[in-house]
Amino acid sequence: MKHKFNRTYVMGILGLALAAWIAWQTTMIPERLVSNEPGPKFFPFISAAGIALFSILSMIFDAPKDKEAKPYLDRAGWTRMGLIMAECLVYCFAMNFIGFWIASILGLFAFVWTLKGDKKINIVFAVVFCIVLSSICYFGFTRGFHIPLPSGTLWRTLDIKMP
């Protein structure tokens, strides 16, 4: 695969854009000065300046070394990355909608299925693993530690009481 972008240049440009955005947002922070101290804008400005400075320095000194660098991921790698991130996103929304317990059983199975790649797995074992782990997490946290986990807006709307 032909390497079209120098990653450090891309990083530098993104860094400069972020620094400019932080600086712009910082100017909008209302100033409430307490005597003899730099105020709430000082550190955000310092952060923006640091990000900008080291983005530029990195582009000057690190970018030339990147010319021969291999691509971070090939096409198949990016597909895998997109897939796992998309699954995480769906899992997050499902957690809110159908609750942590059911979303985790389904989500964990989806994760295991995706992460296994070409390997063969015992489906019965995988299903049992997903149910057991999700149940331990859910009931351990909600009943054992009394830490609430999402119960699901769907069940609340339908007035169904979940365990």
Add this chain to the structure above:
Amino acid sequence: MEAYLSALMTLLQPTNLIMMYLCAIVGCILGAIPGLSGGLGITLILPMTFALNTELSFAMLVGMYVGGVSGSFIAAVLVGIPGSAASIGTCYDGYPMTKKGQAAKALSIGITGSFIGTFVSIIVAMLCSGFIADIALMLGPWEYFSLCLMAITMVIGLSNGSVFKGLLAAFLGLWLSTVGGDLVTNQLRFTFNNINLYGGINVICLLMGVFALQQVATAYAKGRLEMPEVDASSLGGFGLTVKDFVDNARTILVSLVIGLFVGFLPGMGSGISNLIAYGQAKKMDKHPELFGTGYDPGIWATEVSNNAGVGGALIPMISLGIPGDATTVLLLSAMTIHGLQAGPMFIQQNPVLADLIFLTVLISAILVFVTEIFTKRWFPMLLKAPYHYLYGAILVICFMGAFSSTTSMFSVLLVLGFGVLGVVMDMFGMPNTPLMLAFILGSKIESYFRMGCSYARGDLTSFVTRPISLIFILVAVYSVVGPIITKAIKNRKAAKSV
């Protein structure tokens, strides 16, 4: 002495002892599996500790830390892949020893070396921390600001890769730490009227995203889910004699000192100490040519030094509130979550908890040592753990941990966002430790700086006119500029010689 006894009694309560032991063993397993680590284990169990009392929480977290560092040599010896950066040096002689049919001896050296390193270093930490904390009480906000600055720059200067990218990551972390209400005026910054951001970014979300989710996503995308086969034919017996200890006593002692010192310095963890100790052992030995061929002192040096870093790293964490390595960054965040303020007053205000942390290390080290000795022959099974189940479980625990830290779905989405940030940083070659360290120390740096300015009536020169503060600032500047100058000189010399 009273505090020690009280801490010991607390730790020996069955629940505390069992949970500490379980966490130490889980840490050991995570440390043994390449790509996972005890630090990841700490990240995952941190949300679980919200509902537990502080003593039990720290028994679990510290147990996981000790197990994680100890277990990292297993894969290095058996398959030549280090469980973490702490055991890179162990691969050089551990794996060749396994190939020569001496796996039992290599593992026994790793187990015993790890135990000696942790045990002795924590005794030193117990003796030194109080003394260092007393000295630290004499320092003001100027010195603390400079010390925090030095901790961050040392991490950057000594980490592999570009110094500029490390600094960029640190400033990004510093900016993230400014999100939320300002400490002095309570003015909201970068919150965009989102109530979830008023208290700042939750440290758990950042850790879960940048550390755990990124690790799983990149490992899967890069196809790093396979382990080589393990030669388990020679795992019987202890393999060590008294003569082995006597012959390697000098290497053990020197590696202990190196591990302790390197662990004590902010930012220099066991990832560096094991390589320095290996190099030193090679220099001192009568047969340097044997290093790399399956030679005992190579394993002794790396395993004693990387575990000695545990005690070394705990000294600045407890007495100064400055983490010594990446894992103590996590322990420091755990302290913050539990409402504790690490620093010079910590030992005075929480003597029992401080001693409990030290004793947890001590007892975990003993328990891990005994367990490893008796279960050595089953170590190859650890390396057959199916990654698809492990990583799947990690993802679910990540999101669960984020939700439980704030009981808000916003945190769950924040993990995903930070996961993407972690992948982007990995793609650009930006290290994530400076980001995490700057994020955790960011609010301290800002408050010390503003306090210093306020006390000195706006006079910024007070940071360089106070001698100790000036020393810290000079070290901070040197740790960033030094490697750049050294590299430039080397490049010039190389160019001249061509």
